[in-house]
Amino acid sequence: MILKTILLASLTLSSLMAITGQEIAQKVHDRDDGDNSTSKMKMILIDKSGHKRIRDLKTFTKDKGEDKLKLMFFLTPADVKNTAFLTHDFEDSSRDDDQWLYLPELQKVKRIASSDKSSSFMGSDFTYSDMTSRNVEDYTYKIMKERKVAGHMTWQMLVTPKSEKTVDETGYTKSIVFVRQDNFVIVQALNYIKAGKKLKYMKVKGLKKIDGIWTATEMQMITKKGKKTLHKTIFKFSDIKYNQNLKESFFTTRTIQKGL
């Protein structure tokens, strides 16, 4: 009887472990993350002495086949108001994303060469690569262990870029990600930064099912060197709506130039 129970337990564990890291990564990638969405976003930047800078943004996203169109407008503070950022994020990893920035003080839409995504996204601890989806085939995945995070069972996976090009583009030499087993959401990630022996800790602090889609409502990223915190960023999302019937023509330089 004991033998049967152990065998059954082992087989169950084995069947769970039978899923490979690659398959988990693919399921994370393929998870329904909504379409035609709008949301409000608060970006809170906190330096090592606790001094806060707060930016409010309005965001729009739309799927175009496998690709993703994204628009972001800064609403506050006053000195960055009406700054807008437009991205055409291509699924094909061999294609560079199209990115444009509208700076109201220049009254000009400026194209950005985007292959290097390791730079800070608008002063936050998130990089441009953190803001775009990663291509599954650019990495290798190893399940390290199963671990509970905030009461939910996760796979802890080591994610390693296959090429130096991907390391250069993202700025990360490797990451340890925690994927919730019930919904394939990455709820935690530790990113190893190529330069400066720094680590970045990402944590999803709020996760809600909105219109049937698992949606992060609060995320944070902390940059550390050793045990010392260098900078923190919190993203808070509110008023998240899906299926808003946004037109492709909305995601153009015309829109960022005219403003909201």
Next chain:
Amino acid sequence: MNKKLFLSSLLSTLLLQNIAFADDSFDMDLDGFDSEEMIDSEEDIQESVDEVQKSSPLTVGGDIAFKTAYGYKKHKVDGVEYGGFNQAQISLSVNIEYKISDSWKLKVDADTYYDSVYALRTKTDFNDDVLESYETDIMIKDAYIEGSLTNSLDLKLGRQIVVWGKSDSIRITDVINPLDNRTPGMTDIEDLRLSVGMAKFDYYVGNWNISGMIIAENRVMIESAPRGEFFPVDTLFPSAKGKPFMELDTPSSSLENIEYALAFNGVFSGWDLSFYGADVLDQRWHINQVTKTREVSTIQMLGSAVNIATGSWLLKSEVAFLSGINYNQVIDEKNRLDMLIGFDYMGIKDTVLSLEVADRHIFDYENKINSEKDDIQTAVRITRSFSNDSIQLTVLRTMFGSSFKEGGFVRVWSEIDIMDGVTSNIGVVDYIGGDNIFMEAVKDNDRIFADISYSF
């Protein structure tokens, strides 16, 4: 026995799998998730996003700023010493935006300033032109109504800025707006252009935008004050010594003087392409050799600009053929071909390196023209962000001449985000003399500058 062996090997495999990855260094790093530094909540941060969105259709913003500058080289122009503190300016900028409907809005921007340095330096005899240009001013910048007439057609009516071209530091096809040249080398491009009154129609079809402009306001450049620090008339025009300098004859805004411009802008994946045509006022004045007055003439421009993004490189090129250009020393109008190539390199983290090189080639060149037949301009700009974009350091060097012998300037400044809405700049500008008579005349205008502004 077989069952036992199978079970034992299965358990061993699973166990080994876990042991293999139980890397101590990873575990130590992962302890960071449990440290007290991780933020649990930010109760003190108000949910201001909702407040922002609930705002009324009328928004009023702007900034208050204080600017100062210190000339670290003693030099006199028209008997006035410009070394030492030469700026203590308080300025106010107000932007009013009213959303008339979902697709129409009204915008008005106005600026005013007062520079107390002229009142503080009571013993200095600044001439009237200098006081008029630099002591105080009030200016309506943008003032327009903007909206969509149809799904594909937009109208923007009123005083506005239209930026043509892909370059950032050197202007080739950017001919629509006149410039504020009061402090050349000190004014960054965002404050350089002056709005002009026009009706601008934008039609969108596929990847293309066709933009037509009817420019009714004949606004000309704001120049440095004659016999001021940046326009030492007696050095540049020795024959003018002791005489009032020639008045600038400004064309009136009338039906006969209406200007026109047309642009085709294509936006594609990885590249952008524009074609331009314009019949507009020149952005420089010239001396009419017959009437001996300063005039601004109309020029015609046909041009094109292209951007190509490849990897971390943004390649830029512009070309413009200009006709009807007048130069001070000659009577005949000249044609000119302006060409630019350049790039932005964004492959270094938080850094943008930019290089632009331009050649302005004058056709039917005459030796009397106070400019080279091929007037080369080179601009190098390096911008790097530090401390999560709270500090931005920029180095800009602009040089004239194929071997930089004509002179130029280098400006280094740092923009610091002190807190939300409060920014400060501190920097230094070094004017470099050379064969160019203007750059040689202003080579001692070097200064340290600083400002602080509060945006609301």
